[in-house]
Amino acid sequence: MAYVPVLGVVTQGETIEAALQAAGEAARLDSRDRIRHDEEVPAEPLDCVLTKIEVEVPAAAAVS
Numbered sequence: 001m002a003y004v005p006v007l008g009v010v011t012q013g014e015t016i017e018a019a020l021q022a023a024g025e026a027a028r029l030d031s032r033d034r035i036r037h038d039e040e041v042p043a044e045p046l047d048c049v050l051t052k053i054e055v056e057v058p059a060a061a062a063v064s
Helices: 016-036
Strands: 002-004 009-011
Touching: 002 016, 009 016
Parallel strands: none
Antiparallel strands: 002 009
């Protein structure tokens, strides 16, 4: 899964590369649509750092 938080775009692919490519295309389409409708295209802050982290969740806490 690939997520572009500033646009709220979520995509997926069979590989990381495919998911990233799909996210790029989805972001371009979303931005083009926003421009077409005279809406603001939000941008990530220049000092923003994004990464993936893994967090272990105890089994009892995972069940809601």
